[in-house]
Amino acid sequence: MTAITPDFGRGELLPPLEDNYLTHSRGILSWIFTLDHKRIGVMYLVSVLTAFFAGGVMAMLIRTQLLKSGGLIWPGDAQQHNAFKAYNEVMTLHGALMVFMVLIPGIPGALGNFVLPIMLGAKDVAFPRLNLMSYHLYLWGAAFAVLAIVMGGVDTGWTFYTPYSVKTDFGGVEYMAFGVFILGFSSIFTGLNFIVTIHKLRPPGMTWFRMPLFLWAIYATALIQVLATPVLGITVLFLIFERTMHIGIFDSRYGGDPILFQHFFWFYSHPAVYIMILPAMGIMSEVISTFSRRHIFGYKLIALSSVAIAAIGFLVWGHHMFPNGQSTMIDTIFSFLTMFVAIPSAIKVWNWLATMYHGSIDMKTPMCYACSFLFLFAIGGLTGVFLGTLSVDVHLHDTYFVVAHFHYVMFGGTMIGFLAGIHYWWPKMTGKMYNESLGRLACLGVFIGFNLTFIPQFIMGSNGMPRRYASFDPMYLPYHQLSTIGAYIQFASFLLIAVYLVHSLYSGKKAPVNPWGAATLEWSCCSPPPHDNFKFPPQVGDPYDHDAIVFDERLGGYVRDESIVPELPSNAPHHPLTHEL
């Protein structure tokens, strides 16, 4: 091999632009059975956004029903509540779709798949076939969810609490539970693949503490996916057995314990909250550093706090059952541990703020989402302190306060982070720039709509409005109406996002290699990337060293300034795998 230093910024040594991963091969089968992590990522993105749309329509139905105290779409009262069954089904589908098919696979499946190998300077993930299988299992899981709707629906809530889920006469529970089981394996395969990829495919010079923080976040997420998801799998299998064979593990009529189900379920589902939020935090670290043109502050603390969240996140599940008949001792222990999990998240927020200090902050759309994240996640995290404090939780448990709290974390955190990531990597994925003004406008719409939806829910929750109510006392009506208006604003904003993103595919400006001035490796291969990402293993530097990245007028994007040679650690490992690929 001749000793040429590849000039990635100008793309001279890269394949011609016509040949990229989108045009490399043609035909529907070349997508369905592709082993290319980028195509799998794009297919994940399309699927997840489709599920997000379906879940969003459910949310609109929920909010419309709650415009009237007796229910607008499915009215009922104390004597007449058959109509509420439809509401309960929609409420269940909203939760199940959003959690199992959007939030959990969303960032790792769509963005992680696309970005992770390129960030490592690798040609693909470690197990491309496992990666494809993970996506196919996602589709099978989705098919079972649709089957569940056809076979009689589900009205158990996304939590499937026993004994209700055993007794309900809705016929789709087994199918939905089996769908969740399959989706769980999809998630495990993704996690396993990412762990191995990060361990084995890092290029020479990229030590653990020179990895981009998004990779740290994805790594911590993958650990949770692999360790916690099997528990969910066995739990939903037991649920299916309980429903079909009455094995007597969860149903008290057969000697089972319904609270045991809650322990099993939350042993997965609380760590699952961190499966959702950690990748979003990883995106935050990338976006804030890039758009502040500033080295990330406290790199090691951010990296290690991701791992700390993953670890502590396993020990707090009991706080979902405080007043549900747990022993006082267990309540005490879980409240104590729950308090600890607040700390690593707080550390990250401080570090992101410090990263903005003395930056050169460019409020492009991804940065607008990042700042929304800081605002909304602060509310989501701080309201968690109310719920972790035992005597306050006794009042707020299972009220709309909880609903608002977890929406601030899951939507204000995960979905806003996901949107930041989509807008950040969109030029890389599609090779097109979207309309910046519309992007910011939609971000503002989502922000205002979201707060208008959920701040009233905090207030009615602390005033005693219980969750999962298809009808409610008229005293809560004004809050519900405000909340519904906010939800409509959000929906309109999302339609706007869909419009300008699709529009950009057809008539967007061509994206430069590095439109934002980021220093991580994915911005040194062209947009969209070629089929095998890199012809030569890229040069690894500090992922947050923005001094070496300068704006080039001719290209309309940033390039690496070759006069600044990145400093490599002297003990940089030479990794054979990267060369073979």
Next chain:
Amino acid sequence: MTQLPNILGFLDSFLLPPSGSSSAANHDPVWNAVLIITTIFFFIVTTIMFVFIFKYRRRPGLVQGSQVTHNTPLEIVWTLIPLIIVMALFGVGLKGYMWYDKPPSDSYTIVAKVVSWKFTFYYPNGGISPYLYVPLGSDAHPRNIRLQIEAEPGDVLHAMYIPAYRIQRGAVPGRITELWFNATSVPPLHPGSSADTPENHFFDIFCTQYCGEGHSQMRSRVYVIADEAQFQAKLKQIANPFVDIDGNPLPLATVGKNLVDIYGCNSCHTIDGKPNTGPTWENLYKRDHTFDISNEAGYSLKATDSDAKWDAYLSESIIDPGAKIVGGFKNAMTNFAGQLSGPDPNDPKNENNRRRLAIIEYIKSLDHTKGPDGKPLYYKPAPIPTTAPAATESSTTQSGKQ
């Protein structure tokens, strides 16, 4: 600083329901502490963010300052301060929780039976009511009420939540859970009430654990009675549904109407003609009915059938609901044999039989067929007894568990 409690008071009047018990007084200071601390942190974070966004916005001529990448003392400080604060909050939260967790030994125990989708309160004197009636206490002279929450075996999970008292507890089949409180104020007029009557002065009780289509309507009320003599009179009246609070006898159909609330008939039977799990009671009496299932071959009921045949049918449908199933319905009704019939179902003196007859009287009163004279054609109101029969406590207590 003296302004602070007022601001908090204003905020709490907006954020929290009215405070009605010592448990609310136990909760609210902790709530306030968390509210103040989290609000301060929220403003610190967002203020710094907005200031930085403005101050360091990218613009021509902006010179970036030092690119410091970490600062260990600073990072230790912003880790330790939140840690100390959340540990303190854990402490005060635990203290409040321990107080809530254990009812005082001098509590007055009321059994709260929880079934889908209904709360029913069993008082120590044998009275049964869909509502919770408690005496007024104070901090100096507490009247502690202990609610023993019993879920029906085989039922789904429920939870009992009283927002004004800031307390809730899950109802788990096969376990007995507890709540306790000392009501320290008489409830204000419930928001949204049409008239300012005593019936509209109550605190809400909600079910907070999702339990199916009736979940959002699974509600009850707490009435707090300030006067001790009135409270005792109320208890007596609850134990004897045949009289009003002053001890005067009530019309039998009115008694039946009240009993329907207690026994929960209305969770399956409407009185407005709409179908539900069971047949509607409106115009049920003296109509033509056919039966899908019957223990008597070829059995049918007609408007022209005798009063005695109708009475026998209605009684049987309560005591042995599966015997005859009206066309188009499933056999889904609870058997009320123990609760609404005595050892001899025809003994007119037996309390349970009398209750059943009152409910039947109420069902008959829902027939709106008018005769030529404009009066009800079939329904003949039973005479109001001149003297109130004494309540027989034993029969109601034995009806406890089904």
